[in-house]
Amino acid sequence: MTIHREGYKSIAIAAIIFAVLNFLSFSFISASYPVLSWIILFVLLGLLLFIISFFRIPSRTMTYGDHQVICPADGKVVVIEEVVDEEYFKEKRLQVSIFMSPANVHVNRNPIAGDVVYSKYHKGKYLVAWHPKSSTENERHSVVLKKGNTEILVKQIAGALAKRIVNYLQPGMAVKQNEELGFIKFGSRVDVLLPVGTRVNVELNQHVKGGVTVLATI
Incomplete structure (x- = not known):
């Protein structure tokens, strides 16, 4: 499986947002609400993985035929x-x-x-x-x-x-x-x-x- 070139920009933006939000969460929320920070981490990780999967190009054997x-x-x-x-x-x-x-x-x-x-x-x-x-x-x-x-x-x-x-x-x-x-x-x-x-x-x-x-x- 590869990632389509149309997804490079979207995935990069999503990764930056993922990193920033988690940095803020663990910097300002985790001390008082550690469980909430972990929930935010896993939710954002799920969204990031979904965006990556959206641009996937799976390996497959193509079908060809003149008619x-x-x-x-x-x-x-x-x-x-x-x-x-x-x-x-x-x-x-x-x-x-x-x-x-x-x-x-x-x-x-x-x-x-x-x-x-x-x-x-x-x-x-x-x-x-x-x-x-x-x-x-x-x-x-x-x-x-x-x-x-x-x-x-x-x-x-x-x-x-x-x-x-x-x-x-x-x-x-x-x-x-x-x-x-x-x-x-x-x-x-x-x-x-x-x-x-x-x-x-x-x-x-x-x-x-x-x-x-x-x-x-x-």
């Missing part, structure tokens, strides 16, 4: 339905949405290899990630990957806790399957828009792994 769409994120499948995409395709698409809790790995990966033909950031609200309108009203970043005649839109969506979406792709780039697409901090969702009629290999409420679970077959 396979791989899950771009860890989490739970919360939506499988046909929608009308108003942003790029202007027609019906099959949407599969993965909700990421704060406990999930939050690095996002390219579901297919191909060319980046669209990349756009949208400001927006911070509705809870499972809200039906979060796909169109929340802060989000959409990218479209094209392979042959197939185009797939991947949408990173901020949730009630997520305040920063990071996306590494720009139009004109050629990307490989399972390479890093981006990162979303502290709870969020990823939508994948597929051609109507695509065979979906996952089910509602199924827990999936980014870079491992086969989302669909094209």
